[in-house]
Amino acid sequence: MSAIKLTNVEKIYGGAVKVLEDINLDFESGELIVLLGPSGCGKSTLLRMIAGLETITSGTLEIEGQVVNDVPPAQRGIAMVFQSYGLYPHMNVHKNMSFALELAKKSRQVINTTVTQAARMLQMGPYLERLPKALSGGQRQRVAIGRAIVRDPKVYLFDEPLSNLDAALRVATRIEIAQLKESMPESTMIYVTHDQVEAMTLANRIVLLTPGGRIGQVGKPLELYTRPQNEFVAQFIGSPAMNLIPGEVVGTGEQTSIKLENGGVAVSAATTRSSEEGLKVNVGVRPEDLVETDGDCIFEGKVSITEELGEVTLLHFDRVQDKDAMVAKLPGIHTGLRGNSVKLTAEPPKIHVFYEGVSLYHR
Amino acid sequence: MDGIVEIKSSLKKWVVHITVALLVAVWLVPTLGLFVSSFRTTDQIKASGWWTALFTTEQKEVLRAADPDDFRVADGDVFTVSGNLFGEGSSKKITLWGPSSLASDAYVPGEVADLGDGESITVQANGDYVWRGNDDQLSGHGQRVFVTVRAPPEFTLENYHWMLFDKQNSQRMTKAFLNTLTVAIPSTIIPIVISAFAAYALAWMNFRGRALLIVAVVAGLAVPYQVSLVPTLKLYVDIGIGKSYPGVWLAHSAFCMAFAIFLFRNYMAGIPREIIENAKLDGANDFQIFIWIVLPLSIPAIASWTVIQFLWTYNDLLTGKVFLIDNTGDNIILTEAIIRMLGPYAGQWAILSAGAFISMVVPLAVFLTMQRYFARGLLAGSIKG
Numbered sequence: 192m193s194a195i196k197l198t199n200v201e202k203i204y205g206g207a208v209k210v211l212e213d214i215n216l217d218f219e220s221g222e223l224i225v226l227l228g229p230s231g232c233g234k235s236t237l238l239r240m241i242a243g244l245e246t247i248t249s250g251t252l253e254i255e256g257q258v259v260n261d262v263p264p265a266q267r268g269i270a271m272v273f274q275s276y277g278l279y280p281h282m283n284v285h286k287n288m289s290f291a292l293e294l295a296k297k298s299r300q301v302i303n304t305t306v307t308q309a310a311r312m313l314q315m316g317p318y319l320e321r322l323p324k325a326l327s328g329g330q331r332q333r334v335a336i337g338r339a340i341v342r343d344p345k346v347y348l349f350d351e352p353l354s355n356l357d358a359a360l361r362v363a364t365r366i367e368i369a370q371l372k373e374s375m376p377e378s379t380m381i382y383v384t385h386d387q388v389e390a391m392t393l394a395n396r397i398v399l400l401t402p403g404g405r406i407g408q409v410g411k412p413l414e415l416y417t418r419p420q421n422e423f424v425a426q427f428i429g430s431p432a433m434n435l436i437p438g439e440v441v442g443t444g445e446q447t448s449i450k451l452e453n454g455g456v457a458v459s460a461a462t463t464r465s466s467e468e469g470l471k472v473n474v475g476v477r478p479e480d481l482v483e484t485d486g487d488c489i490f491e492g493k494v495s496i497t498e499e500l501g502e503v504t505l506l507h508f509d510r511v512q513d514k515d516a517m518v519a520k521l522p523g524i525h526t527g528l529r530g531n532s533v534k535l536t537a538e539p540p541k542i543h544v545f546y547e548g549v550s551l552y553h554r
Numbered sequence: 555m556d557g558i559v560e561i562k563s564s565l566k567k568w569v570v571h572i573t574v575a576l577l578v579a580v581w582l583v584p585t586l587g588l589f590v591s592s593f594r595t596t597d598q599i600k601a602s603g604w605w606t607a608l609f610t611t612e613q614k615e616v617l618r619a620a621d622p623d624d625f626r627v628a629d630g631d632v633f634t635v636s637g638n639l640f641g642e643g644s645s646k647k648i649t650l651w652g653p654s655s656l657a658s659d660a661y662v663p664g665e666v667a668d669l670g671d672g673e674s675i676t677v678q679a680n681g682d683y684v685w686r687g688n689d690d691q692l693s694g695h696g697q698r699v700f701v702t703v704r705a706p707p708e709f710t711l712e713n714y715h716w717m718l719f720d721k722q723n724s725q726r727m728t729k730a731f732l733n734t735l736t737v738a739i740p741s742t743i744i745p746i747v748i749s750a751f752a753a754y755a756l757a758w759m760n761f762r763g764r765a766l767l768i769v770a771v772v773a774g775l776a777v778p779y780q781v782s783l784v785p786t787l788k789l790y791v792d793i794g795i796g797k798s799y800p801g802v803w804l805a806h807s808a809f810c811m812a813f814a815i816f817l818f819r820n821y822m823a824g825i826p827r828e829i830i831e832n833a834k835l836d837g838a839n840d841f842q843i844f845i846w847i848v849l850p851l852s853i854p855a856i857a858s859w860t861v862i863q864f865l866w867t868y869n870d871l872l873t874g875k876v877f878l879i880d881n882t883g884d885n886i887i888l889t890e891a892i893i894r895m896l897g898p899y900a901g902q903w904a905i906l907s908a909g910a911f912i913s914m915v916v917p918l919a920v921f922l923t924m925q926r927y928f929a930r931g932l933l934a935g936s937i938k939g
Contacts, residue, residue: 244831265837277828281850290846291836342836 193253194220194346194379195241200250202236202404210236211404214250218396220345223372223380225390228400228407229427234383235350237400241381242271242348255345270339271348274355276331278323284310284334285319288341309340312374329360336371349382353389369393387428391416399424420553422545425475431505431518433475435545436490440470446539447551449474453511455489459542461551472551475543478505478520481535488534489542490517497529506533592907593709599903610706612649614658619675619685619696626692632672633692639681639699650702651677658700675699713908725898727912729884730891735916736799737874737887738867741806742860745814748807750856753818754844758830768819774812782809783876790877797885802877806867814859821855822848861924865917888913 195218202211211233218224226234239245241252243264251258259267279287285306292302310316313333323331332352339347352368353361369392372380384390390397391412399407399415401423408415408424419425419433426432441456442448443463449472450456457474476489490508495516498505504525508517519535544551590604602611617639626633640646650659653667653675661667663679673687675697685697717727755761756768786808790801825848833843867873871889878885886894892913899905 242835244834264835269835271832271835273828273832275826275828277826277832279829279832279847290833290838294837294842338832338836 193217194222194255195381196251196253197241198251198253200237200240200252201248202233202240202245203248209404211240213405216398216406216409218379218381220255220379221377222395223382223393225394225397226381226383226400227387227390227394227397227427228385229402230385232400232402233404234385234400238271238348238350238381238383241346242269243267244271268345269348270342270344270346271350272332272335272339272352274351276323276335276355278331278334278338280323283320283322284315284326284337287323287334288338291338291342305341305343306337309337312340312371313337328356329364332356332364333367336368345379347378347380349380351384352382353384353386365389365392387430391428399427418550418552419475419543420550422473422475422548422550425543425545425550429477429479431478431520433477433543434481434517435473435475435515436517437514438472438474440468440472440544443468447544449544451489453490453492455491456487457489457537457542458539459544459551460539461542461544463544463551470546473545475545475550476537476541478518479503480537480541481519481521482537483521484534484536486534486536488536490536491532491534492517493532494528494530497525499524499526504528588907588910591903592713592911593711594904595710595712596902596904598708607709608707610704613703613705615701615703617681617699617701619683619699621696622685622692622694629686632686632688635685635692635696636683639677639683639701644681645706645708646681647679647704648677648681648701649679649704652700653697655700659702669697677701713904714912716905717908717912725891725895727888727891727909730886730888731912733885734868734888737802737806737870737878738864740799740803741810741867742864744803745807745810745863746856746860749811749814749818750849750852751844752815753822753852754840754848756815756819757822758843758848759840771812771815771819775816777812779809780872783872787876797878797880799878799885802874805873805877806870809873810863810866814863817859818852818855821852825851857924861921864920868917 195216197214197216200211200214201209203209214237226237228234236245240247241254243259243262247260252260254267254269279290282290288306288309289302292305297305306319307316310319313336315330315333315337318326318330318334323334326334332355335352349368353364356364368382372378372393382389382393394412396410397412397415398409401407407427408420415424415428419428422435426435436451436453436455436457438449438451438457440447440463441450442458443465445462447459447461447463448456449459451474457476459474463470474489481490492508492511494506495509496507498507501524502522504521504523506519506521506525506528508519510516517535519533587604590607591599594604594607598607602613619639620635620637622633622635625637626635638644639648648663650662651667652658652660653669661677663677666674666676668674669687669691671688671691673685673691675683675685677683677699683699685692716723717725718731719728720726756764756771786805787797790796790798795801829847829851830843833847838846869889871887871893874887874889879887879890892909895906895909899909
């Protein structure tokens with residue numbers, strides 16, 4: 192039985208503004224699902240709808256087989272960790288964590304055991320008597336997580352929990368969350384973020400939402416990376432973003448040849464029918480998949496700016512007309528390429544072909 | 555350039571400081587004067603300004619020896635009258651004295667003044683005197699003595715005793731004091747109970763017409779309560795409570811309700827949404843959220859409003875007169891009592907200032923203690939930053 196199932200879910204504000212559309216998702220228990228997307232795509236709204244803090248305009252939400260559209264948040268078997276923690280400022284850490292249990296009228300003994308256990312798991316033992324204002328950001332975050340653990344929910348919901356932490360703390364807490372998930376293999380976690388790195392490292396599966404509130408793609412992190420189903424996904428995952436070059440299909444079959452606007456020829460591992468010759472497509476290739484070549488190339492251009500990061504070297508090329516400039520990411524250190532003319536190519540499986548925004552690999 | 559900027563800013567600082575100091579002085583000095591005057595007698599107040607009362611002063615007084623017809627004692631064939639010019643227990647010290655206005659500082663204490671024909675008088679520094687003379691001389695009025703006195707600060711609690719405890723005082727303030735507290739305390743507590751609930755509903759509960767209700771509350775702020783005095787009293791009389799304590803409690807509560815709801819609602823709406831949502835996720839219903847989360851976090855607003863409302867009802871005259879004070883005189887409150895004092899005690903500054911301070915002491919105490927309850931930064935730490 193799936194832990195969470197969303198069927199044709201939509202969210203419309205004020206009868207006019209549609210923020211989520213055509214959401215169909217199915218999460219197995221034990222998965223860590225990341226809702227990823229740019230700001231304003233509706234990922235937090237979706238999370239809050241699962242939590243019960245926002246109403247579902249149409250469609251059904253099922254938690255462990257039970258339709259919970261109208262069930263109050265506290266009875267859905269979920270627990271939520273907010274971006275800004277939302278701790279009760281006038282209660283100490285112990286009370287913050289035990290509040291839910293006290294409302295449920297659990298015995299003092301059960302409360303104390305549960306709280307101490309959660310505190311130990313998060314190394315918050317020495318801080319139980321402190322007020323939130325006496326804690327650092329990372330500690331407050333752990334109290335928020337502890338509060339969720341104490342409720343022993345079926346599903347954990349995280350709303351951008353690392354956004355308010357500084358870079359170093361972010362990395363450390365990210366690992367802690369990963370370890371937490373390992374220690375609770377049957378719990379389902381839904382995690383909202385706009386940060387790709389968090390998504391790629393933590394997720395079992397990623398749900399990438401488009402700015403229009405639709406699902407761009409659902410899949411394992413590497414699937415989204417190697418086989419993006421559409422241009423939006425292709426350009427959202429990976430940094431710097433995938434290069435897109437317009438072209439026309441000139442050769443069809445098991446491999447497809449595309450003549451590019453800039454004059455180069457790309458050979459992609461995507462299969463096409465002979466009737467698709469002449470199709471106007473966009474060819475996508477990631478900067479890190481481009482290699483220097485002397486012979487046939489997809490692209491030849493003059494390097495305008497180099498960024499030498501030591502680990503990699505980024506080559507930025509001149510803009511052609513008003514398309515985005517090409518970017519290449521070469522491993523290691525390459526000096527003295529500025530101003531040079533460089534020829535680049537890539538292997539066929541790494542060349543993506545998008546017809547009307549949809550990848551030809553996804554057919 | 556920097557030098558000019560520095561001079562300008564330090565000049566501005568000084569102007570600000572001096573202005574503030576002047577304003578403080580304008581408020582404090584008369585209050586201090588009233589306070590000091592309440593510990594003096596009316597005679598003292600008439601004789602010298604209150605600012606002299608704090609120091610030992612030199613004054614000229616005219617005192618009289620005791621009436622010789624009643625107090626002269628035979629001593630051989632002369633008579634003496636002895637005693638103390640100041641009466642009992644005075645710590646004044648005579649520096650110079652004399653038997654007549656022309657010779658008012660002719661003698662020092664201890665000397666004997668020869669009044670002619672064997673009559674004499676001697677005066678000590680502490681006011682003890684011995685007046686000798688024959689039958690004719692020691693008769694009629696007591697001998698006048700003109701003294702120059704060094705008087706240390708002399709204070710009395712007489713005025714307060716008179717105003718508060720002395721049963722002979724028909725204008726005694728104790729009853730009025732207790733009555734005022736009986737009006738003010740419930741009139742402060744009842745509105746909190748009602749308006750806190752209302753404010754929570756208007757801030758955090760979603761229901762139809764909520765926006766209209768909020769507008770209605772704000773509109774209520776604009777209505778002057780005086781328009782409802784007569785109709786409300788009529789209503790009270792019709793339903794049978796007439797002029798009474800419950801009547802004035804309800805009246806005070808109603809008149810302040812709009813402001814209380816408005817203030818609390820705005821404060822409660824400022825509580826971060828995540829805290830309320832977390833409570834909902836924890837399984838709290840609206841009542842539990844109100845009691846355990848919102849109310850504790852609203853204490854700063856409630857504390858400051860309590861001070862305002864208490865002082866308002868304590869100092870109120872109009873509502874008290876309309877809804878409480880009747881002809882029996884048992885229901886009198888402090889404000890009314892002060893007005894009534896002005897009749898019999900006009901001109902008796904000592905009594906009046908004692909009365910004024912008796913009515914001031916509670917508001918002062920409330921204000922000074924409640925200041926500590928304005929817990930700033932109570933919400934710090936609940937959300938990031």
